[in-house]
Amino acid sequence: MKIRTEESERHTLSILVDNEPGILARIAGMFTARGYNIDSLTVTDISEDETVSRITIVTSGSPHVIDQIIAQTERMPPVYKVTDLTEIGPHVERDMALVKVAGTGEHRIEALRLADVYRARVVDSTTESFVFEVTGNSDKVGSFIELMREVGLVEVARTGVVAIGRGKEPS
Template sequence: MNQPASAYFIEDRHDPNETHTLSVLVQNEPGVLARVIGLFSGRGYNIESLTVSETEAQKHLSRITIVTTGTPMVIEQIKHQLDRMIPVYRVVDMTQTKRSIERELAMVKVRGQGEHRVEALRLADAFRARVIDATTESFVFEITGNTDKINQYIDLMRPLGLVEVSRTGVAAIGRGPEGM
């Protein structure tokens, strides 16, 4: 049988990168964060955002929230490798649950006078950013929201005299009465 050459050709499809927020419950002990970070750096995975905090002092537990990007296969590998680590109790992909709330805090310093100063205050009001420091030459605003909102706010502040930005990274929590 003669088959067309295309019948033997397997199409090479590259899965697009996706951004996922992973919540990792770990034992709160020295070296755990270094081991988690080592997993990412050793395999060439990128971390877009990282936050860590003790969540249950009595149980000595901390929550590591990691925002990472990769193909669906890479994301699955990351989750499985994290899950196999000894000090890790649970790994939850907050992106897949679709029942989570994600927030980030940023402090944004803007220098400006005259109309730029007035416009910076107007935009801060529109984005519900608070003035946490003011001088005659600059403002420091505090803004909380999802990453897209903060990125948009920063982009709008650039032409008005953006000086610097400090961000906390993403914090995420599941909706509803269940805990992690």
Template sequence: MSALHIKKGATRHSAYNLRPNFSDVQERHTIAVLVENEPGVLARVIGLFSGRGYNIESLTVAEVDHTGHLSRITIVTTGTPQVIEQIKAQLGRIVSVHEVHDLTVEGPSVERELAMLKVVGDGEKRVEALRLADIFRANVVDSTLNSFVFEITGAPDKIDAFADLMRPLGLAEIARTGVAALLRGD
């Protein structure tokens, strides 16, 4: 991921496109933020979004570099191009933030999300749920005589599609991790 070496806040060649094309179209962007893994850092990022009125569609965070004390936050957000540029610039000025990458701009990227779905039912519905799970390459991670817990990984819309199919078959509960994303290639 060579793009990771771009310096924070540099020039028009940087991740901060200082000459954006302003339009009113709402865009969906996936932003990866490398942060110092320290107490309160997530609150800083979330506080920025709530304080300035930006959207968060999904947000995931975990430590990715134990020795460097770095965590990676992946945020899916929507906004006009001007708002997206502001989000990146505002993230960049948080002192604990090391790097900001707009994977939607720097892409192509791959996005994956993990979900667990509890489906309760018996008879034909139970058989149908299992068959659909197979088609979607979902795994059964827990089973009782009248329920399954499926584990499924994929792009968010694949999970949406699977959840929609499970709903009439007895979908009782769903837990989603939110999106993790990486740029394609080296």
């Protein structure tokens, strides 16, 4: 008898919540308590009166685990809505990183060439280093960072994924 294991899938969740102290800690605590991993987490205020925030969480799990995460998150006050952007279909995801690279000579030239290929912008430059800004999907940003390791990567600061559904309806 063959035991079937469910494949782990990456999902991007958009969670609308009251903008109040402690809500992020409660949601992150729910993930921790149940052994769910958070690959990326971003939070921003989305209302004019600063009362509602969007938490974007990228996580992985089997379809059953993702369903559990959504159900448990929806039950948490003050959560208004949980949307699995991966399930609803077309959506836009972006990640941004600031990447500091040091080098001279050929390493410096190669860093600039790679930045051009990845459409990374130079946002700071000295005679010995660059800080690049690269934006795109997580795979693109990760690939750029990996290539910079070979030419003098010093430091990375990364935002995490932000995402929104396509079309005229709110996600």
